[in-house]
Amino acid sequence: MGIFAFVLLSSSLLPFFFVLSYAADSIKKSESLSESITLVSKHESYALGFFRPGNSSNRYLGIWYNNIPVRTVVWVANRLNPINDSSGMLMVNSSGSLVLLSQNRTVAWSANSTKQALNPIVQLLDSGNLVLREENEEDPENYLWQSFDYPSDTWLPGMKLGWDLRTGLERRLTAWKSPDDPSPGELSVGIELHNYPEIVMNKGTEKFFRIGPWNGLSLSGLPDLLKENPVYTYDFVINSDEVYFIYNLIKNSVISRALLNETSSLYERYIWVSEDKKWSLYFSMPKDKCEGYNLCGPYGNCIIGDSPICQCVEGFKHKSPDTWNPDEWSKGCVRITQLSCKDKDKIGFAKFVGLKMPDTTYSWVNGSMNLNECRVKCLNNCSCTAYANSNITDGGSGCAMWFGDLIDIRQVTANGRDAYMQNVYIRMPASEEVNHKEEKDKQKMKVIVIVVVAIAVVFGVLLIPYCISKRANFRAEKMENNVMIDQNIEGQSEDMEVPFFTLATIVIATNNFSSYNKLGEGGFGLVYKGTLIDGKEIAVKRLSRKSGQGLSEFKNEVILIAKLQHRNLVRLLGYCIEGDEKMLIYEYMPNGSLDSFIFDETKAKVLGWSMRFNIICGIARGLLYLHEDSRLRIIHRDLKASNILLDSKMNPKISDFGMARIFGGDQIEGNTNRVVGTYGYMAPEYAIDGLFSVKSDVFSFGILLLEIISGKKNRGSFHLDNTQNLVGHAWKLWQEDRPLELIDTCLKGSVIQSEILRCLHISFLCLQQHHNDRPNMSCVVMMLHGESSLPKPKELGFFVGKKSTSSSENQSSSTNEITITMLEAR
Template sequence: MEVLLSFIIINLHLLLLLVLPPFTYTSVSADSSSSSSSGLQNDTMCDYYGFCGANGNCDLTNPKYCECLDGFTPKDPTAYGSSDSRSGCVKNKAWNCSTDVFVRHSLLHEPNGTYSMFGGDQDCKAKCSSDCSCIAYAIIASGGGGCKLWSGNLFDVRFVNGRGQDLYIRTPASDQGKKDGGGGNQGRNEGLVVGIVVGSTIIVICGMIVASCHFLRKRTQSKEFGRARINEMVSHNTHTNNEQKEDLGLPLFDLARIAVATSNFSPDNKLGEGGFGPVYKGILDDGRQIAVKRLSSSSGQGLNEFKTEIKLIAKLQHRNLVKLLGCCIQEKEKMLIYEYMPNRSLDYFIFDQMQENVLDWPKRFNIVHGIARGLLYLHQDSRLRIIHRDLKASNVLLDSKLDPKISDFGLAKTFGGDQSNANTNRVVGTFGYMAPEYAVNGQFSVKSDVFSFGILLLEIISGKRNKKFYYANNDDSLYGHAWELWKQGRSLELVDETLKDSWNLSEVQRCIHIGLLCAQQYPHDRPTMSSVVLMLGSEFDLPKPEIPTFFIVEPFDASSSSTGKNDLSITDMEAR
């Protein structure tokens, strides 16, 4: 038995020596200028992100290392594959969504790029073919099946000896005659394929001899059981991960791609930072400008808000809501990818003496209208009734035309059906914008957002922040001051001095009146956002606001708090 076993092992060792050399990359001949200019080791070049650029294939058996995928041609033909291949490849002819075909390739390394995942029993080819932006697809074999669809460009594609998961790449019908598979390496690898077939046949025969030995059969059974158990666990984990990604309903961006777009999250690209974490400006490889919201590891309230924002805003479509392009969940990073707003946030203009002249009264009145329409959509016209809970000047972004877009849905709550209010034991938001019933009792509703809108409206008119709320006989707060001026018939004294050359008196007075109505103490006294939109665009008489009797203070005395945070006796206060 031992002699037979030794004989088999020796022969297997000799067979492996015969078969393995073609697969061992101990030395690869290459253009010396390419190697020296890149400063990379030959056997690790393909490990560097974007080494062959967009839609390029990195192959260590190719003397030039890089070549374009089928249907693509070098963007810079003189440099590609020699001195510098990072410029990548572009389509050699326009696609025709109705006639394009998909060429199968067997890949070793799954490409990077923007992709979406769909679980269950899917017709992946039909799904990709129906979406003209879909450049490639792969069929998920484990975890219940499904599809993975790429859009935009493909990065870090590596074809090695026909092994790995199949990738189907969109190709014009006129190129259909090209080979089905290895990206230009078929002729070069024919000898290797023959060697694989012969070697595999010999190994199978030897395996049959080994299987005849009872001792080896028992060991093989044990190993096979262990492998089956591992595969079962991997399949279960893959299925779970796919379900988690599928539930997001958004394109997923690779971490390496976002790092390149933001210059590795350079401080020079940092746009700001909030309770969620820092926000960076970036430029994708396809030229799109983006804003990357990166979850801070020290953020105590970031993870839940991250999930909430993805699920909510991914389904919202309105011109006055910021557009979420996708997200990144990779390694320990969690990021949201938004459309970039070149004019930053509203607070940058109305509270800055150097910038406040940019927004004259017509522009501010247009911003007020846009915010009101965005809130109306959230409260009434979207599929679910959504309470923002953190509406403030810094969460209103301005696009290139200075049109407003409401952002930051991390604290938002949804209502279904006819539900109109709810309670919470965890009060979160920003001091000065929180409605009194929410700050004191934890009760929130659509009228909570109406209150925040009223405060924001007074800030837009006055150019001053609403810092604190006190008793009505102390008008240190912006709201208290506005109410006293309105009561005395002097409401125009509230208006920012920079607006007096461009204001419309009736519009200004009406907006002050609406702001006071929205910020009343009791929710049932406040108008709905549909009424607010109607009031902003009409001239009918408005009801009188009630005298304010509430108070909200900031910050509370830390000595009265057992946690050292801003606390009330019955709720946790978490400022943003």
């Protein structure tokens, strides 16, 4: 079938320059594809044509999605040899080969077909695969050449990632150098061929991330990744002809792709969300520091959550115990007891559960041996340091053995799916031949029993009056909160006014609350990333059963956010109350919280002054809306850097309204016997006397301003002499006319001096000791965008050092007996 019509269409609004046409899905030997024509697959899923990436003037032949409005290229032919004019032409030459010609009929690219075609036809399939085949071939999948064998940066459903052992062909993903340049970058991913093949991501020639070998059920480094999900299925095939990894979509209506991103150094999976008309990130790898290749060195076990994260496998000790720091981690660990090959009776193997299989470069595999035969063979070889089942299906089979030091180990979890975990047996002195997981569990249980009994004996008598007192306080607090809610919302506490999500829906969306989906942890529980069946990304705040946030506070947060609509407030999508579970479902913020940027030396460099100023103004506008422009007057009471979330464009959104309070239209302040919030952000009148008002939030905003400007936390000691916090240090520099010394060092070169000094001045006005002296947020917003002179700040609140702290301890106690709840970032 030939070309029957074409229409030229271009738009400067699109990220790529494309030439589109109405076309067939194939060309024959006598036909060609020029700059003004595209091929479109049979069901119009994909298109093939010429395009210009980003701001580049070069032109390339590529394949892109034809059925979505965002032009997304998935394959490029001439990555290494762009065409610099509009002379490009794709054709099948006289010898039956597929070639791309540029100016003067020079070959810019050609398909590496090993067979000559008699009646060739080039066809674009609905899978996104461009194929060359004989026109009358009875077997429709007998291709002479296919683009799926030569992937670019995108992995499509049905595309094999791996090796054809018969021809030596490797199918490997390679990232674009940049959005303007599709030539191969440093980042690539493929299957490393040796006795125990595994998927490896490389940066240049160096290993960057190793997923771990296939164990029959999953990849050993990511046992939780491949469990059942509503989007796709995976399969790993290894035989004498091929070794490859492949995935397929469960529903044909879903559009999904995997991408290697050179900019972020990540493998990313996206799903197209038709409602939002955008690509939504489903997951990415590597996810944490432990996934970096061989971070902890030989026999080092990387454990996220431990400090330091690099620990030695039991039976080993740090090679450099006096300098065990991040710079020394790669030196790894050495045996505590050296082994000798002469006396096998003194040699054994310790069983370790939940470890990512070591690097398999120096490994040996036999698929027919059982585990006992594997043990004997490893024991009889002095160079064998560990063994395991190579396949864990049906109870386990096959033998995998390692030789030399064991590297790139980490602790992994399968979130209850223990059948996906692979045991590894490490060579040890016979006296240490134990199951370390079971032994640990026994020791932990003994400690728990002893502690529980001791607590019961020592404090049992005190528990009864404590519980009575606690219950009385809880009832009083509940009455106070209920009165506030009833007065201001008039019975709508039961009518949440937002969609209800079932627990089953949330479980599927978060992969059963997978640790890989965990976004953060705070005083009220965990936050998970989730993806709904339609591809929409969500953030799920799952309240801990031990959380201080009860049902009334939960409903308070739902009711508040349901009524609040502002671009600088996080949007609540729904809630879930089922059994003991209480969850809030928010819009997902891909860039996380503000504190993860400004307090991180590496990520802080991303936030130049212009971006930080936009964030400051956005927070101010959000607070102004809460205080004055919303239907309800809201006092947040826990404004801090970790409660400011950043969307994909780094726009700030205020979150976490669990401790917010509602005021009537003419009410300006309140009093509480239960002070809640975060130390370091509280206004003095609130922390000391329990008085809160809109000016309490203004004080917290002043602290945030200082932290954003300086990149330092206010909480705890700031100055080297350990006598001042951030507020005290900033005020001292201001009075000594040295304010620029406070500015984050990574801002040098991007700072507008007048603007940053104005922000610093505003922060001091917000931090004044007496709340009546502080401006309201409407004034703050005007001051941020104005150029008029600002009033001189008076005495600041919380300007204390060592001496003042000690003297305050001798003051008489307040008439109000209060508790300051110390909350960490949520």
